[in-house]
Structures are given as structure tokens and as C-alpha cells.
Amino acid sequence: MRDRSADxxxxxxxxxxxxxxxxxxxxxxxxxxxxxxxxxxxxxxxxPYPRIPERDLRRFVNVDHDAREAFVIESGDRILAVGRYERLGPEAPDAEVAFVVEDAYQGRGIGSVLLEHLAAAARDAGMSRFVAEVLPENSTMLRVFADAGYQVQRQYADGVVHLTFPIALTEQSLEVQWRREQRAEARSIARLLRPRGVAVYGASASGHGIGAAILGHLRDGGFTGPIHPIHPTAVTVGGLPALRSARLVDGLDLAVVAVPPRAVPGVVADAAAAGVHGLVVVSAGFAETGTGAGVAAERELTRAAHAAGMRVVGPNCLGVANTRDGVRLNATLAPWLPLPGRAGFFSQSGALGVALLAEAERRGLGLSSFVSAGNRADVSGNDLMQYWEDDPATDVILLYLETFGNPRKFARLARRIGRTKPIVAVASPARPPGGAVLSPPRSPAAWDDLAAGPDRAGVAALFAHAGVIRVDTVAELFDVGVLLAHQPLPAGRRVGIVGNSTALTRLAGAACADGGLVVASGYPRDVPPQAGANDFADVLADAATDDAVDALVVAVAPPVPGQLSDEDADFATALASVALAGDKPTVVTSLVEAMPAGVAAYPSVEEAVRALSRVCGYADWLRRPPGTVPVVTTVDSFDVLTAYGIEVAPSLPAESAREAVAAAGRLGYPVALKSAGEGLRHRLDLGAVRLDLTDESAVARAYPEMADRFGPGVLVQAMVPPGVACVVEVVEDPAFGPVVGFGLGGVATDLLGDRAWRPAPLTDRDAAAMVDEPRAAPLLRGYRGAEPVDRAALAELLIRVGRLADERPEVRELRLNPVLARPDGLSVLHAEVVLGPPAARPDTAPRHL
Known part of the structure; x- marks a missing residue:
């Protein structure tokens, strides 16, 4: 029986x-x-049904978890709701669904959660439709079904409303699920960042230690709610009255935990009894120790907190902060509350947290809120993005990430949230080859030529096409954050350069070329070195109103000592009056003096231009329509491997191949299927076991069940006319899940990593852009008089492969090489597919933590 439990x-x-x-x-x-x-x-x-008869009770609690399934919702050891389905006959596609929720918990979304999980279980059991009977006066239940995103048919008969609806996931049902997810996750974070009251566990009466420090920071930061130190014996701690238990007061939403790991379970129990909604666990000694005991303790901490209705930040974290005037929460190890501002900042690293906050203050970058997640046992960057999406105090989102817990969800949220609020992320450069890690490892002899996945440039492109500004260092994170927080977005890539040093303006021009920016006609405009601040500002003001300029780069070198009066040397005030007044982003490199708050100032022109280039890329992404994911049409015939549009010929019996694949799946081995164009030899690699399958014994219709569901569309062929060789591939990326790559064939392009990458599934615009993106793409458009190839056919192939990668997680890697593109279409001459236990894709499941 598959374990379907979830928080x-x-x-x-x-x-x-x-x-x-x-x-x-x-x-x-x-x-x-x-x-x-x-x-x-x-x-x-x-x-009325006042009590459950014994016979009914036995049937309720005994199900086969296939034709009959039932889920309970519980808080602690108390069952709050139950939902069930029952198949309407052997092999029937329909099942009757029903659920009931305890009165005190009605209206909190339990019905919709149960429906999502029941539908997923029923789909896995081979059912395609739910039926339900509801009394007309049960408006709440009718609304649960009507609002789920399914196409519900209603019929009234015999005093009952009969409902019927297909349970296949649709774009509409997923949108409903994701909207509910966003609201719930945002509300859970709001209770952490806007608590009515805070309890602090572990603050010593002596004033020493981490707990005492956090208590002092809360008190001195001006938190607007009550602060209660929890201490077993002391009367006062840190000048505040101490309590023996949080249960002695009402209105506590947040508990800060700084006790030894062995004492954490008792703290969780006390906070739960007090009705606390969230824990910030600063204590270390959990999974970060790398020990089994530490991992188990962290798992138990999260389980106990969730059972009591609480979220967890940490453990081993720096804490949380909110600079809003009505809150002023500094529940961190940093001794000061961050400068108030419009940027939300999430840091996975607790160790770097204080340094990051200090750097933000040095740059003049104000924060709306800050969360350091530490081990990230529960609350993650995805949760914070959900909260900041609707937070009126946040305009820019900054992320310092070391790992991605749910990469597909991150990509999905980024594509949506990035349309309204820019997201800047510095991510760890550590990346396993190809992203996915198969166990046991695949045969090196068979798969040496498979792609290693996106390189650094490819990863940056993946982030960019999801609306994320990816940077490589913390310094760049703040460089870009300052610009986004204080300056408008550019309307294009044309840059006006103004400076009083020819050397600096030339450096700026070279940096613009390297960053993909265009120096506008008539620029750089050099101001004489002896010119005063007001004269410089006049030239800058003219550039700011130039219709041929989208953004400004300003470089100010110090004048000769004694050459200018104090007023003429006040470049900071003069330049700020222009930089803060216009509708074009302005970046400044000043070697004279510090710029006022709000001016995006940088120590070098290279850093200034690099930040501007990143923001221009984001503005370009905003101007492009998002595109749609086309419906993949099906055809009737298929030969060997049919997997959402990929066929590997020839037509041969399939029984032995199917049996081998099934056996490998039971053993947990990845399966590699390889087809060569000539001779059509097939091989299945079962981890350490290899089966050579000849034409007489193998792979004719190896996966007909996949064909029945998805239909083919691409046939691997042996004898075809020549064309331009291309490569299409799929790998699992740690930040985005399955990604599709496209490039032209050949050793040189492989060596240079000349590939375009996009996360699956692909929109029509994604696919068209990928075909044109590689540096060698002019070969497809008729280079040096050659006839252009059918690029629309290549785009359709990419869309099909993208749908396969998105909807068939057992396809771990795929490579079509070569794909011959011609003016009249294309041919796939060689296909390699790695099949294995489906990679975890939590974003495609019903809602859960």
C-alpha cells in the first residue's frame, strides 16, 4: 500500500x-x-443518524485502499474530518465520493484538501470520474465541488442533487489548487512575521547566551506587541516579567526557541498548548550535524509542530524580522532591526545572516522583512515568495539559496510572481552532472555521450526565462537589489553614458558591450574635468530627457584639489536631483563622495553596468508575452517506444522487453533503452545487469500503455535525406526539475555547450525562441544561401518532448541525436531514453507541506 500521508x-x-x-x-x-x-x-x-452502528463502523474503517479508499484529517490525536470514495463496480471508471468535517473546523478548506487527495488516489487506481449526491440545502458542499476547477454536471432528482465530474487534472483545476495553496501559505507566514505576541524560550536570567540576546533584540527593536520570556524559575528575564509556561497568557502567535536540542520537544508541547502558530528555532544540533540522531530529532520537531498546527522556521537559523511600523519585529541574532524598505530578503544560511544584514544596511538597501531559514525543515523560500506576492510592503524579492527543496514549484512561482515583483536569487554553484542522480548509476559505456545538463550560462538562461535575475555573488545580489528598489525599469537596452573622465566612460562603454547593452548614438558625453557639479548635472539632465536613451550610466572622478568651490564640488546633491527625478534608471560610479539614499551607486563602472544589464534582461522578459502550452495531438500508429511523441522502430514482439522493464522497476533500477538508426539493435541496461535484446526477441511495442494515453508523433528513421543535424535532450535540473535542451549537432557545439534550455513543459513561445537561440542557429535560417529549414517542425518536436518530460517522470533522461532538419520537415535518426523510478515531483501532487 502506497503511503499517502501528508501534512x-x-x-x-x-x-x-x-x-x-x-x-x-x-x-x-x-x-x-x-x-x-x-x-x-x-x-x-x-x-438524523445519531450513532454509527457497529456494522457501518467496521466498513468505514476497513478499506482496500484501491477500489475503496478513505482519508482522515487529524490534529494531534484528534480526527477532524474523513473523506472517502468507493468504486461503482469492478473495473468501473466511476467512484462515489463523500466527506464530512467536524463543525468547529468547517469553512477552513478541509473539504477541498480531501477532494484533491481522493481524486489523486482514484486516478492512480484507474478511475476517471467522481459522482456525489448532495442535499440541495448543503450549499457548502455544493460549493466545494463547484469551486474545485472540474467540469461538474448537476442533475436534480428525488430531492437530491446528483453531481458527476471527471477528475483528470486540468489547467483550471491546477490553477484553483495553486490559488488556494498561495493563500494558505501566505497566511501561515503572516502569522510568523506579524505576530500579536512573542514568547522566548531559553533566555537566561544572567543575560548571557543566544536566548538572552534575542530577547534583548526584540525588546530594544521596539516590537509593538507583548514579549514573554518563558523561564522555569526566574521572576524577571532581561527586565521583563517571566512566565513558567506560555499557557498562562493569550494572544501568542510566535515562539522563539533557543534551548538545547534535548529540551526542544518540551518547548514544542508547551507552545502548542498555548495556541502558538509558529516556531523560530535558533537552536542547533539537528540535521546540520550530519548524524542520524540529529536528522531524527529534526524530523520529530517538524512532525510535532505540524500536528499542533504550527509552522517551523529553522532549526539552526538566525531568525525573522519585520520592519513595518506597526510590527517592528527583530527576532534575530542581529543586534539591530534592518533599515525599513521595500525588499523582502530570504536567506537559507544562518551563519551568513548577520553579515548579509550588515551589508544591506551599508548599501542603504531597506528591507520590509527578513527570514533566515537555517536547516529549512519546514518554511522555505517558496513559502516566503507566496507571502511577498501579496505583501503591500514588498516590491522586490531577494533570495540567498543553497539548495532547492521543490524546484518545480520554485520555477512555477517565479514565473507568476516575477510578472509583478522582480526576484533576484544567488544560488549555490554546486550542481550534480545532469541534475538527476540515478541509483544505481547508469552504464558509462552506454551513456558517455549523454548531456551533462545546462552549464553556467544555461542555468542563468533558465532563471532568466522564469523571470528570476540570477546572480553569482552576494555583492551582485545587493547591486541589483539596490537598483530595483530605488529606480524604475528601463524601457530598452539603449544606454547614455555621462562622465567627467574619458577613461571611466570608455570603461563603461566596454562594460555595456560585454553586458549586451547598446551605447546610444551620441554617447559617451564627456564633461570637462574642471566642470562643477551643476554643469555636470545639466548635461545629465539633457541625457535623461533624450528619447534615444533608456538608461543612464554616470561616472564621476574627483576634481583637482582646490580647483572647485565647495558648492561646485557637491556632486552628490547635484546628481541625486537628476537621478531621483527622472523615469529612467540611473546607475552612478562616484569616486568623489557617497551618494544620497535612493541613488544606485557602485564602487566601479563594471559593477554598475553589470547590475543595469541584469535589470535590462528582466525588463525584456516582462515585455515578452508568456505564451501558452499547446495541446499535443495524437495519432493512431506506434511501433516501439511510444512516449508522448517518440517512436523507436522497428515493429517487433515486445513481451521480453516489457518483462525486463517491469523487473527492473520492481528492483528500483533505472532502465536505458537505446536505438541506433542502422541495424536497430536495442539494449536494456538494468543497473548492474545488462540484457542484449536482438531483433527477434525485443522491443516492438514495449510501452503500449503510454501510447494509449499520449499518442506518438515522432518516428525514428534510418534512411532519410540529408539535413542540418540538431540535438534535442531532456535532463533533470536541481533548480527547475525536467528541462529541455536544443542545439545543433557536432563536436564543436558540444564542446562549447551551445544549447538553449527551458523548463518543461514548453510554451509555444519557449519552443520558437529555443530554435533561434543557439549561436549556430543561423545554419537553420539559410546561412550563406542555403535553403532555410522547417523551424516550425523543430518547435513542434520541442513542445512534444517538453510535454513528455513534464508528464512522464519515469523518463529520467532523453536524447534525440541527430535530428535532421530540412526545408520539408525533420527526421529523428537516433534516440536514447533513460527510464527509472519516477523522480520526485512534489509540485504535481495534491497540496502538502
């Missing part, structure tokens, strides 16, 4: 646990039933 968020941001029902739940079901109101019983059972 889930309700619409109010609290956590509960969902799991499959067990026979021993009988007492809990009876207890829940006893708490139902008469109306709830009547609406669920169509009768």
Missing part, C-alpha cells in the same frame, strides 16, 4: 495531518461523530 495547510494557515484510514481509527471516528451537530449529521447521511 497540509488549511485556508487559515494552520497545519493538519492527512493520512489513510486504519482499522484502529474506529474510536476516533465515533468520537468525531459525537461532536457533529444534528445538522451536520443530517447533511452528510440524509437522516
Amino acid at each position: 497540509v495547510l488549511l485556508s487559515d494557515g494552520t497545519t493538519v495531518h492527512l493520512r489513510q484510514i486504519r482499522p484502529e481509527d474506529a474510536a476516533g471516528i465515533v468520537a468525531m461523530h459525537s461532536r457533529f451537530s444534528e445538522r451536520t449529521r443530517y447533511l452528510r447521511y440524509f437522516s
